[in-house]
Amino acid sequence: MADLYIIHGWTYTVEPWRSTLKILRDNGISVKMLHVPGLTEKSDKVFTIEDYMGWADENIPDGALALGHSNGGRILLNLCAKKPEKLKYLILLDAAGVYEPSARKKIVEKVAKLGKPLKKVPIIDKAFHKLTGSTDYSRAPENMKQTLTNMLESDKDLDFSKIQTKTFILWGKKDTTTPPRQATTMYEKLPNAELKFYANWTHAPYISSPDELARALTALITRIKK
Incomplete structure (x- = not known):
């Protein structure tokens, strides 16, 4: 089992993650990047949040540590709400899921x-x-336009109080896509969470600050594994 499973956000390539993943692996962290159907894995299907929850459940072992960025965080939040025992730890990186x-x-x-x-x-x-x-x-593409609409609509029904998983919220203060107030909302609603802001991070710190992101994740994973 990998040390860390990652579900990326709304992107059609994980190439921008390369620098962060390399540093993590150089630091001895075993990482598995999952390829989301319809995004970095081709599919013509229109997906619901339930479809993505099932997909994540199948691809991440029970008791694992998983990170969700943006829409990936939304998927993992919903999975943990449905199956509170699924993950041992959850990392939310500038995650989606707050309905505004x-x-x-x-x-x-x-x-x-x-x-x-x-x-x-x-x-x-x-x-x-x-x-x-x-x-x-x-x-x-057309099927993913409807999928994105489904994802945004699903936020109305996400019940943060059901998520008992120990959660670490890492957020960029320069994030204008999922702004810092949403991190605070998640922190206040999640029963078992820690929150840390990073001054120079944007919505995609693996692009704006890959070295700092890798260092932050390495330190966190090292602390968790002790």
């Missing part, structure tokens, strides 16, 4: 309905998603 209803989202939805005919024009479609901040959505 907002008037802006409702306005965007209304504009989206009105703008459907215009969005068939590629330039307008790109501009619309830039305006709404939905860059993940605009880059996604």
Whole structure:
């Protein structure tokens, strides 16, 4: 069994993780990066959070240490809510999963309905998603657009109080995708969690600060294994 299992976020390549993974392995940490179906593993299926929970359950051994970045964190949070005994430890790295209803989202939805005919024009479609901040959505193939919608909707039903797993929350203060307030929300709602912010990390510290991320993970895993 590996020392650490990683579920990446909404990305179509894990190449940017290479530097962090190399440093971890050079430090004697055994790591397994899982390839998420529909993202770094090709699939035409539309996935639900339940599909991803089942996939993670099959690919991570019971009693393991797992890290979820962004959408990967959402998957692991839901898995731990359903199966509290599944993981021994959970690391959340700038994770998704906090539901934040907002008037802006409702306005965007209304504009989206009105703008459907215009969005068939590629330039307008790109501009619309830039305006709404939905860059993940605009880059996604059709099945993953619906999958992303399913993921966002699933946050409404995520019950953090059911997650008994010892959880370590690592978060970048420069994260504008899942902002620091969401880390604080997770920390306050999770029964057994630690929270640490990193001043220079963005939403993807494996890109912005790979050395520091690797050092932080190495230190944490070393402490856990003692």
